Amino acid sequence: MNEFDLIDKLRRRVEQAHSSASSFTLPASSLIRGIGDDAAVIRTEIGKNTVVTTDLLVEEIDFRRDTTRPDLLGHKALAVSLSDIAAMGACPRWALVSIGLSKKIWSSGFVEGFYEGFFRLADHFDVTLIGGDVSSTLERIFIDSIVIGESVKGGAVFRSGAQPGDQIFVTGYLGDAAAGLRLIERGARLQQTTRQLDDYSMSRPSSERSIDHLLLRHLQPEPRVGWGLLLGDKQLATAMIDISDGLSSDLNHLCSESKVGALVDASRIPIDHFVTELCGRRALDPLMLALHGGEDFELLFTVKAENVAKLPRRVDGVPVTRIGEITEATSGIRIAEGSKIWNLEPGGWEHFKG
Amino acid sequence: MNEFDLIDKLRRRVEQAHSSASSFTLPASSLIRGIGDDAAVIRTEIGKNTVVTTDLLVEEIDFRRDTTRPDLLGHKALAVSLSDIAAMGACPRWALVSIGLSKKIWSSGFVEGFYEGFFRLADHFDVTLIGGDVSSTLERIFIDSIVIGESVKGGAVFRSGAQPGDQIFVTGYLGDAAAGLRLIERGARLQQTTRQLDDYSMSRPSSERSIDHLLLRHLQPEPRVGWGLLLGDKQLATAMIDISDGLSSDLNHLCSESKVGALVDASRIPIDHFVTELCGRRALDPLMLALHGGEDFELLFTVKAENVAKLPRRVDGVPVTRIGEITEATSGIRIAEGSKIWNLEPGGWEHFKG
Numbered sequence: 001m002n003e004f005d006l007i008d009k010l011r012r013r014v015e016q017a018h019s020s021a022s023s024f025t026l027p028a029s030s031l032i033r034g035i036g037d038d039a040a041v042i043r044t045e046i047g048k049n050t051v052v053t054t055d056l057l058v059e060e061i062d063f064r065r066d067t068t069r070p071d072l073l074g075h076k077a078l079a080v081s082l083s084d085i086a087a088m089g090a091c092p093r094w095a096l097v098s099i100g101l102s103k104k105i106w107s108s109g110f111v112e113g114f115y116e117g118f119f120r121l122a123d124h125f126d127v128t129l130i131g132g133d134v135s136s137t138l139e140r141i142f143i144d145s146i147v148i149g150e151s152v153k154g155g156a157v158f159r160s161g162a163q164p165g166d167q168i169f170v171t172g173y174l175g176d177a178a179a180g181l182r183l184i185e186r187g188a189r190l191q192q193t194t195r196q197l198d199d200y201s202m203s204r205p206s207s208e209r210s211i212d213h214l215l216l217r218h219l220q221p222e223p224r225v226g227w228g229l230l231l232g233d234k235q236l237a238t239a240m241i242d243i244s245d246g247l248s249s250d251l252n253h254l255c256s257e258s259k260v261g262a263l264v265d266a267s268r269i270p271i272d273h274f275v276t277e278l279c280g281r282r283a284l285d286p287l288m289l290a291l292h293g294g295e296d297f298e299l300l301f302t303v304k305a306e307n308v309a310k311l312p313r314r315v316d317g318v319p320v321t322r323i324g325e326i327t328e329a330t331s332g333i334r335i336a337e338g339s340k341i342w343n344l345e346p347g348g349w350e351h352f353k354g
Numbered sequence: 355m356n357e358f359d360l361i362d363k364l365r366r367r368v369e370q371a372h373s374s375a376s377s378f379t380l381p382a383s384s385l386i387r388g389i390g391d392d393a394a395v396i397r398t399e400i401g402k403n404t405v406v407t408t409d410l411l412v413e414e415i416d417f418r419r420d421t422t423r424p425d426l427l428g429h430k431a432l433a434v435s436l437s438d439i440a441a442m443g444a445c446p447r448w449a450l451v452s453i454g455l456s457k458k459i460w461s462s463g464f465v466e467g468f469y470e471g472f473f474r475l476a477d478h479f480d481v482t483l484i485g486g487d488v489s490s491t492l493e494r495i496f497i498d499s500i501v502i503g504e505s506v507k508g509g510a511v512f513r514s515g516a517q518p519g520d521q522i523f524v525t526g527y528l529g530d531a532a533a534g535l536r537l538i539e540r541g542a543r544l545q546q547t548t549r550q551l552d553d554y555s556m557s558r559p560s561s562e563r564s565i566d567h568l569l570l571r572h573l574q575p576e577p578r579v580g581w582g583l584l585l586g587d588k589q590l591a592t593a594m595i596d597i598s599d600g601l602s603s604d605l606n607h608l609c610s611e612s613k614v615g616a617l618v619d620a621s622r623i624p625i626d627h628f629v630t631e632l633c634g635r636r637a638l639d640p641l642m643l644a645l646h647g648g649e650d651f652e653l654l655f656t657v658k659a660e661n662v663a664k665l666p667r668r669v670d671g672v673p674v675t676r677i678g679e680i681t682e683a684t685s686g687i688r689i690a691e692g693s694k695i696w697n698l699e700p701g702g703w704e705h706f707k708g
Contacts, residue, residue, distance in 0.1 A: 001706070002704045002705070002706045002707055003704065003705050003706050004704075032403060032510065033510065033512060036513070036611065037442070037512050037513050037514075037611070038407060038437075038438040038439075038441035038442055038513070038594075038595060038596055039405045039406055039407035039438045039439055039441070039442045039444070039501075039503070040405070040406050040407070041403050041404070041405050041442065041444075041505065041510045042403060042404040042405075042406070043403055043507070044398035044399070044402060044403055044404050045398070046400060048398060049386060049395050049396060049397055049398055050395070050396045050398050050404055050502075051393045051394070051395050051396075052393055052394050052396070052406075052448075052450065052484070052485065052500075052502065053392060053393035053394070053485065054450050054452050054485060054486060054487050054498070054500060055452075055487050056452050056454060056487045056488075056489040056498075058454050058489045058490070058491050060491075060492050061454075061489060061490055061491065061492070062489070083392075084392040084393045085392075085393055087392035087393070088391070088392055088393045088395065090393070090395075094406075096406065096408050096500070098408050098409075098410050098452075098498045100410060100412050100415075100496055103706060106706045107706075130406070131406065131407065131408060132408060133408050133409050133410045133498070134410075134705065135410040135412045135415060135416070135496075135705055136412070136415055136705040136706060137412050137414075137415065137494070137496070138414050138415070138494065139493075139494075140491070140492065140493075140494075142454055142489075142491070142496050144408070144410075144452045144487070144498035146406075146408060146450070146500055147393075148404075148406065149393070151395065153397075156386065156387065156395045158387060158391050159390070159391050159392070160391075240392075241392060242392055257390065257391070350356045350357065350358075351356070351357050351488065351489055351490040352355070352356045352357050352457060352460045352461075352490060353356055
């Protein structure tokens with residue numbers, strides 16, 4: 001198989017899915033030209049704006065081949081970009097993938113597994129692969145994942161709209177992915193073969209299940225597409241960002257763009273009991289994982305006080321928790337832990353130190 | 355400087371350019387949100403479709419750091435994607451760049467040079483940088499360049515529209531980039547510092563000028579944006595592709611998508627006198643470079659016979675040449691060289707052999 005064979009195969013996969021699509025799915029006719037030309041052509045819809053994001057995954061920086069699987073990487077590559085589209089309150093529609101890999105990895109069956117995981121997630125959210133590029137590299141794998149979404153005109157949610165008095169929320173639980181990464185670094189490996197989305201098996205014994213759960217939160221993150229759509233559609237969020245660098249960093253980004261401060265209540269930060277148990281056994285501080293651990297891909301958003309009651313408790317089974325309040329910029333970004341209040345400095349990942 | 359500093363710097367560069375844009379440039383208001391959020395948001399225009407492409411450049415595969423310069427790489431990364439948008443008959447508007455590089459290269463000033471070259475070309479075509487990603491790598495550089503354009507509804511030109519009797523054209527000259535690459539492989543290096551677009555100096559002595567010209571055709575390709583726009587606007591091309599893999603490969607792609615054959619007249623293929631002279635001195639066959647050498651980034655397109663007279667001779671100073679005719683698929687893809695006719699097999703670059 002050369003790269004043209006792969007592109008043909010991906011094109012047939014997408015065209016078959018489109019031709020067999022039920023009337024419940026989005027109209028295939030919005031895609032005028034997908035894989036197989038110099039560029040893809042999308043019909044723009046009246047009343048909609050275009051939202052676009054791109055995210056890199058680099059071997060030995062973002063993942064190691066011996067601690068994940070090709071299908072989980074395919075899932076994660078798409079998931080991280082879906083998370084950005086969700087953080088704009090937009091609906092993901094189209095994806096492109098650029099991938100570089102060595103001839104040795106090419107002939108190992110890596111790409112088949114990668115696209116299996118990619119399409120499993122893409123199909124789940126009715127996202128269509130419309131293009132990309134493939135190149136050889138001398139050694140390591142890198143992946144660039146591009147997702148294009150739509151938002152109703154005036155409906156996109158920016159980082160910059162938070163105002164003093166707005167309440168701060170996060171979806172799901174924080175620190176899971178960081179705990180999973182630490183487990184991997186200490187030698188833990190997945191026991192189960194695959195987790196189906198929305199179908200996390202409860203039939204395994206507890207400790208194995210808890211480890212697998214945390215590993216998968218790092219290896220196979222679930223983008224909060226449903227929450228993003230709801231917050232965009234109902235215009236409930238004044239500002240939003242996804243937690244990719246870590247709560248402390250991403251809250252700093254949101255506050256900086258909005259020119260506001262924040263006060264977070266440490267006791268309200270949602271931490272999974274799996275993380276608390278793990279930290280208990282290993283003398284780790286779960287709050288530090290929740291504050292500074294990256295890659296949870298939960299949504300961090302702000303809501304006007306009078307709109308808080310309009311928020312649903314859960315979307316797609318994922319809860320939401322109020323963790324604090326937006327303040328004036330002059331107060332800074334602070335966290336209250338018991339009777340102590342301290343400044344919440346960004347503590348997330350930096351590729352290049354300043 | 356860390357990656358957040360770079361992103362801030364790029365954002366200020368773009369925002370300043372927008373705020374000082376004259377009324378001749380495209381309205382900045384089409385961009386609702388650029389760099390600095392989870393994703394970019396573009397206002398979609400009524401009557402326009404969205405065209406999107408992505409292209410990889412990988413160190414040691416597509417370029418070597420010791421034979422090019424950061425600014426030329428920044429230029430080329432954008433140019434190859436602009437070429438794809440041109441090949442759709444569309445107008446380029448927005449760009450995103452994902453780049454991975456080592457800490458050592460990061461601190462060498464590479465990114466400053468890279469974005470200098472990138473913005474020089476982007477400004478020339480009124481293309482705005484709206485996003486991207488930056489990551490560390492262990493060693494080598496890779497770049498993924500994404501360009502989004504617009505085409506009038508129904509105006510995009512595909513690879514699939516050629517019909518028997520259509521005349522086959524190429525812009526510019528073929529084989530220059532392949533000749534330039536061969537010169538580089540044999541140790542030739544650029545003498546001049548920078549070529550301004552549309553301002554190739556004629557004041558240098560001839561041999562040095564010819565070598566620089568061929569090196570730059572490989573290192574700093576000029577996308578045929580003006581030709582693409584004209585052919586899309588006037589609906590003169592029935593099919594189009596850009597020549598990135600080589601004429602033999604790309605004509606095969608076009609014919610395969612259009613389900614037609616072709617007959618090319620070898621004597622009509624436009625070959626620069628610089629290439630002919632170089633090949634004469636080195637016992638190379640200029641026709642082989644023109645047929646199978648990749649990365650010319652000229653446009654290959656087909657025109658109905660009755661529309662040939664409507665083509666301008668030049669656009670932006672770049673000529674166009676008729677090189678053959680589309681035939682029935684059963685005739686195959688052939689080339690006539692004097693009295694001989696042979697099958698034109700694709701001879702371009704493959705990353706992974708089948």
